[in-house]
Amino acid sequence: xxxxxxxxxxxxxxxxxxxxxxxxxxxxxxxxxxxxxxxxxxxxxxxxxxxxxxxxxxxxxxxxxxxxxxxxxxxxxxxxxxxxxxxxxxxxxxxxxxxxxxxxxxxxxxxxxxxxxxxxxxxxxxxxxxxxxxxxxxxxxxxxxxxxxxxxxxxxxxxxxxxxxxxxxxxxxxxxxxxxxxxxxxxxxxxxxxxxxxxxxxxxxxxxxxxxxxxxxxxxxxxxxxxxxxxxxxxxxxxxxxxxxxxxxxxxxxxxxxxxxxxxxxxxxxxxxxxxxxxxxxxxxxxxxxxxxxxxxxxxxxxxxxxxxxxxxxxxxxxxxxxxxxxxxxxxxxxxxxxxxxxxxxxxxxxxxxxxxxxxxxxxxxxxxxxxxxxxxxxxxxxxxxxxxxxxxxxxxxxxxxxxxxxx
Amino acid sequence: xxxxxxxxxxxxxxxxxxxxxxxxxxxxxxxxxxxxxxxxxxxxxxxxxxxxxxxxxxxxxxxxxxxxxxxxxxxxxxxxxxxxxxxxxxxxxxxxxxxxxxxxxxxxxxxxxxxxxxxxxxxxxxxxxxxxxxxxxxxxxxxxxxxxxxxxxxxxxxxxxxxxxxxxxxxxxxxxxxxxxxxxxxxxxxxxxxxxxxxxxxxxxxxxxxxxxxxxxxxxxxxxxxxxxxxxxxxxxxxxxxxxxxxxxxxxxxxxxxxxxxxxxxxxxxxxxxxxxxxxxxxxxxxxxxxxxxxxxxxxxxxxxxxxxxxxxxxxxxxxxxxxxxxxxxxxxxxxxxxxxxxxxxxxxxxxxxxxxxxxxxxxxxxxxxxxxxxxxxxxxxxxxxxxxxxxxxxxxxxxxxxxxxxxxxxxxxxxxxxxxxxxxxxxxxxxxxxxxxxxxxxxxxxxxxxxxxxxxxxxxxxxxxxxxxxxxxxxxxxxxxxxxxxxxxxxxxxxxxxxxxxxxxxxxxxxxxxxxxxxxx
Numbered sequence: 001x002x003x004x005x006x007x008x009x010x011x012x013x014x015x016x017x018x019x020x021x022x023x024x025x026x027x028x029x030x031x032x033x034x035x036x037x038x039x040x041x042x043x044x045x046x047x048x049x050x051x052x053x054x055x056x057x058x059x060x061x062x063x064x065x066x067x068x069x070x071x072x073x074x075x076x077x078x079x080x081x082x083x084x085x086x087x088x089x090x091x092x093x094x095x096x097x098x099x100x101x102x103x104x105x106x107x108x109x110x111x112x113x114x115x116x117x118x119x120x121x122x123x124x125x126x127x128x129x130x131x132x133x134x135x136x137x138x139x140x141x142x143x144x145x146x147x148x149x150x151x152x153x154x155x156x157x158x159x160x161x162x163x164x165x166x167x168x169x170x171x172x173x174x175x176x177x178x179x180x181x182x183x184x185x186x187x188x189x190x191x192x193x194x195x196x197x198x199x200x201x202x203x204x205x206x207x208x209x210x211x212x213x214x215x216x217x218x219x220x221x222x223x224x225x226x227x228x229x230x231x232x233x234x235x236x237x238x239x240x241x242x243x244x245x246x247x248x249x250x251x252x253x254x255x256x257x258x259x260x261x262x263x264x265x266x267x268x269x270x271x272x273x274x275x276x277x278x279x280x281x282x283x284x285x286x287x288x289x290x291x292x293x294x295x296x297x298x299x300x301x302x303x304x305x306x307x308x309x310x311x312x313x314x315x316x317x318x319x320x321x322x323x324x325x326x327x328x329x330x331x332x333x334x335x336x337x338x339x340x341x342x343x344x345x346x347x348x349x350x351x352x353x354x355x356x357x358x359x360x361x362x363x364x365x366x367x368x369x370x371x372x373x374x375x376x377x378x379x380x381x382x383x384x385x386x387x388x389x390x391x392x393x394x395x396x397x398x399x400x401x402x403x404x405x406x407x408x
Numbered sequence: 409x410x411x412x413x414x415x416x417x418x419x420x421x422x423x424x425x426x427x428x429x430x431x432x433x434x435x436x437x438x439x440x441x442x443x444x445x446x447x448x449x450x451x452x453x454x455x456x457x458x459x460x461x462x463x464x465x466x467x468x469x470x471x472x473x474x475x476x477x478x479x480x481x482x483x484x485x486x487x488x489x490x491x492x493x494x495x496x497x498x499x500x501x502x503x504x505x506x507x508x509x510x511x512x513x514x515x516x517x518x519x520x521x522x523x524x525x526x527x528x529x530x531x532x533x534x535x536x537x538x539x540x541x542x543x544x545x546x547x548x549x550x551x552x553x554x555x556x557x558x559x560x561x562x563x564x565x566x567x568x569x570x571x572x573x574x575x576x577x578x579x580x581x582x583x584x585x586x587x588x589x590x591x592x593x594x595x596x597x598x599x600x601x602x603x604x605x606x607x608x609x610x611x612x613x614x615x616x617x618x619x620x621x622x623x624x625x626x627x628x629x630x631x632x633x634x635x636x637x638x639x640x641x642x643x644x645x646x647x648x649x650x651x652x653x654x655x656x657x658x659x660x661x662x663x664x665x666x667x668x669x670x671x672x673x674x675x676x677x678x679x680x681x682x683x684x685x686x687x688x689x690x691x692x693x694x695x696x697x698x699x700x701x702x703x704x705x706x707x708x709x710x711x712x713x714x715x716x717x718x719x720x721x722x723x724x725x726x727x728x729x730x731x732x733x734x735x736x737x738x739x740x741x742x743x744x745x746x747x748x749x750x751x752x753x754x755x756x757x758x759x760x761x762x763x764x765x766x767x768x769x770x771x772x773x774x775x776x777x778x779x780x781x782x783x784x785x786x787x788x789x790x791x792x793x794x795x796x797x798x799x800x801x802x803x804x805x806x807x808x809x810x811x812x813x814x815x816x817x818x819x820x821x822x823x824x825x826x827x828x829x830x831x832x833x834x835x836x837x838x839x840x841x842x843x844x845x846x847x848x849x850x851x852x853x854x855x856x857x858x859x860x861x862x863x864x865x866x867x868x869x870x871x872x873x874x875x876x877x878x879x880x881x882x883x884x885x886x887x888x889x890x891x892x893x894x895x896x897x898x899x900x901x902x903x904x905x906x907x908x909x910x911x912x913x914x915x916x917x918x919x920x921x922x923x924x925x926x927x928x929x930x
Binding site: 273 | 605606609610611613615631632633634635636637640644650656659783813814815816822823825832833834835836837838839840841842844845848849904905908911912916919920923924925928929
């Protein structure tokens with residue numbers, strides 16, 4: 001039995017007087033999935049001190065003689081944010097969002113677990129159970145379980161060839177390939193082939209679920225992307241490759257398919273141990289498409305941006321002092337980015353204690369003064385409307401984690 | 409309703425775990441099991457061969473690949489490779505030479521650059537895939553992949569493009585059954601690793617060389633201080649494991665011990681190979697405190713000492729044993745087996761062949777429950793499909809494209825932890841449809857594996873996308889015959905799958921077999 005039919009018959013049989021016409025069904029589903037969450041993970045530990053640079057702290061330039069960004073107005077200088085922090089100039093595409101107060105940063109944030117292993121730290125950020133490896137599911141999957149309304153396979157999607165930890169778990173989620181291939185017809189769309197494989201996979205203990213989810217998600221994506229192709233054609237210009245391309249595609253898919261509620265994307269290449277550059281160079285080259293992609297995403301979501309929260313996060317920060325090779329090694333605290341129509345932006349949040357060595361974690365790294373889970377928790381509560389009980393399921397612990405400030 | 413569900417589950421259990429139900433594997437199933445774990449699955453005739461010789465003899469033979477001759481056809485293909493057989497220094501010389509001509513921005517010059525890089529990458533991949541598909545020394549190929557992945561380097565990082573063929577050939581392949589300390593040292597000293605994890609740049613804090621020019625993109629690399637990158641991954645990934653009990657201080661101290669481990673940066677003239685060198689002027693001459701030990705200044709010997717300690721550390725024995733047991737037996741390997749392997753490792757001084765011997769002889773490996781219990785990685789899925797269907801592999805581009813599409817580009821793991829070998833990492837909705845897509849294209853002869861249909865730098869990605877999008881209906885090769893395939897794979901294919909295959913026309917049958925649930929696992 002197809003999942004949707006099953007759910008419809010449940011509703012019909014439950015005594016609720018819900019007319020099961022597709023139109024009404026869509027309307028209720030749309031309501032339930034109205035608030036969107038997009039999470040972008042920068043794998044490899046981005047150097048947050050050169051994303052939102054504390055140029056107002058004299059230690060900053062001192063500890064980073066060749067990689068520090070200049071003060072605002074200087075050649076290669078930052079874009080001033082608040083007279084103390086400045087944004088990396090490669091992120092100039094985000095300036096409008098900052099001026100419109102649609103983007104906020106939470107500095108000195110991160111995981112309470114102090115591991116400097118990329119892989120463990122990413123794992124903890126995706127499971128949202130720092131220090132505990134045995135957690136089976138990801139926090140986005142747990143959010144999915146707590147959300148009201150009907151879930152279809154595309155309610156939560158990840159862009160990429162593999163299913164990330166953050167979306168793994170009992171609730172249905174889908175992944176689609178990056179680039180144009182993700183939404184094109186495939187061989188299973190030929191009825192004869194599709195039917196034959198359907199028979200093969202039907203009832204298979206291990207793979208039937210993946211197979212069915214794939215088919216259903218594919219149908220939904222195809223429908224959403226056909227409209228997408230038209231819009232792109234109307235827009236004229238071809239999309240650039242990489243993140244700006246994928247983020248624009250995601251925006252269009254979301255607008256065309258209101259059932260999509262949560263999206264996860266990951267970008268790699270932030271592990272800048274050597275030669276990371278300052279205003280220009282390796283890090284700048286990674287940041288520019290990220291900034292452009294986020295700006296595209298916000299713009300192309302149109303009115304939907306008002307109902308969307310976008311979080312950008314990375315597993316840990318990098319050393320305050322640059323290393324021997326014009327790079328930075330694994331550190332601790334970092335900066336989280338939050339974008340969205342309802343974000344109280346234009347502000348750098350967080351308990352900032354400065355870069356004096358007695359304020360640093362182990363004398364070398366930015367301290368973590370805001371638990372990343374309290375940031376995510378605030379978004380889940382105030383934006384997605386999860387209640388205390390649900391929040392405790394998503395972010396397990398004795399009590400609810402609360403940030404000391406409200407950014408949304 | 410509940411009864412029906414129960415019935416379906418038990419029925420499918422019967423189909424997919426016939427051995428588990430029967431309690432004991434048949435000789436045929438055992439033979440298939442070793443072909444599926446010590447090899448990338450059977451080629452036609454392999455099953456009978458292994459049944460005839462017995463699984464024990466097959467295992468013994470695979471553990472001593474030097475006694476197995478490579479077929480002439482494979483030898484000939486491999487010896488025809490140019491870059492994959494050259495010394496690292498020579499490949500790097502050409503690579504730098506052509507990349508150095510950046511002033512020439514003409515389309516022709518750019519095309520030449522892309523073509524050279526494409527050629528190097530393609531040959532490096534051919535050297536790997538041709539062996540994986542065709543070599544009778546299958547376990548050796550499996551271990552090459554396993555250890556490469558354990559000591560992963562990324563082909564997309566700078567000069568590593570030019571160095572990976574040598575890395576695999578010189579630092580991995582000769583040691584895959586040998587002593588772990590030797591393998592560890594070979595990787596530690598290979599320029600591909602020194603470059604990838606930045607140790608080539610790491611120096612004592614007071615080293616002042618001024619700016620050094622480095623060929624690649626003419627980038628100025630400043631070396632005047634410590635870089636922790638390699639030291640951390642050496643303990644976290646290569647030896648002790650992340651829970652191996654070391655601290656941040658141990659990372660920094662080990663990095664200090666390894667300062668000066670670099671490669672001969674002037675070796676860019678043809679004829680002079682790119683070699684590991686220990687540069688004492690870059691070495692931190694102070695005393696170090698590492699893993700509870702006081703390390704007096706002793707130059708290069710400090711690093712050698714560290715490798716020895718790390719190689720023979722009980723945490724390393726456990727870490728490696730866990731990975732091997734997970735790879736060969738089960739995603740959640742039984743702790744009894746991990747312990748057994750660990751003991752064997754320590755008692756043989758890190759002898760990899762001995763550990764594998766113990767593994768393959770273990771009850772846990774032979775247990776009927778683990779037959780077919782592993783989900784294939786994209787790499788294994790593709791190689792095993794090529795072997796089972798005995799498709800030509802003259803043009804590997806469609807294979808490289810498919811691996812990339814399935815999320816496992818060859819030599820393309822950007823991070824040093826390499827790829828995972830678990831079901832959780834690879835089973836997802838999108839991947840299943842894509843595997844079926846590949847299986848169908850292969851079975852219906854639509855992958856141009858016998859000929860290159862595009863020239864130049866394109867690495868097959870476009871070709872596979874065309875196939876995926878169903879736009880390219882050209883048939884390049886004969887279709888795969890379902891009857892032969894069923895014979896080759898016989899004990900793997902369930903009654904249910906056979907039934908569905910029989911109910912469909914021949915044109916679809918081979919695709920159904922290669923795209924079946926049965927062929928997704930091994």
